[in-house]
Amino acid sequence: MAETGSAGGAGFYLEDLAVGQVFQSGGYRMEAEEIKRFAQQFDPQVFHLDEDAAAKSFFGELVASGWHTGSVTMRLLVDSGFLADGFIGSRIDVTWPRPVLPGDVLRIEAKILEVTPSKSRPERGRATVEVTTLNQRDEPVQKMTTTLLVHRRRER
């Protein structure tokens, strides 16, 4: 993952973040087998489990569970390493504007919307981040706003 116009895996702390910064990830290919395996465990509905049954369902084809898309988004966020102390969220707002299909290659863009130092805990703060998950045609398949805990750089 790279900050637009700079090196990847930034490992940023609270004082490094600024409103408007954008981070981008690598890609993650959604294989049909993984879509079905996730659904068997967590979202066993016909349109996530079987191509033939899905063809007769609301979606008309096999699609990934939204929770699968969200979990892959989390993986792309963690792999990006753009926050030095990891990704600890207390809140997410998510919409799924279009389905994820087998073979889609997902990537994310994470944009800093707000940076708020804590009043009571000087060593930390919060960042509100808009994370858009896009397919290989650059169409958004998930839009998420999340609030993350971010630490200041520790004195060494």
Place this chain on the structure above:
Amino acid sequence: MAETGSAGGAGFYLEDLAVGQVFQSGGYRMEAEEIKRFAQQFDPQVFHLDEDAAAKSFFGELVASGWHTGSVTMRLLVDSGFLADGFIGSRIDVTWPRPVLPGDVLRIEAKILEVTPSKSRPERGRATVEVTTLNQRDEPVQKMTTTLLVHRRRER
């Protein structure tokens, strides 16, 4: 899953839903091995992966990924069968008020907040549902509001 005071697996359609109805699920035990396996795939951060490393982390102990808790919540919702045509969501707002620990047994309560027939598509509508995920001490570990697509009963 049972509607409070009535039978489980209700298989409700749009016209059966009313504001204030509450549905409850069975339980799902969060095993340490499953917490780690989910994290290896989707959220590989130390506090989800390894007890010893987690002890030195922000959480001080091994905790489940929020995406894991959310995915298990989805499973409990689907298994409940309280909607006849399944659970198709276009939006979720989620908070995680406290961590999920190995051995926790999760269950959900789903409360109907709003039922909105579609103006343009008479055969369907939307239900806004508040889904609270509770641990074995009845403490909320996840609070979610979601908007679900719900169909009317088809004429036979």
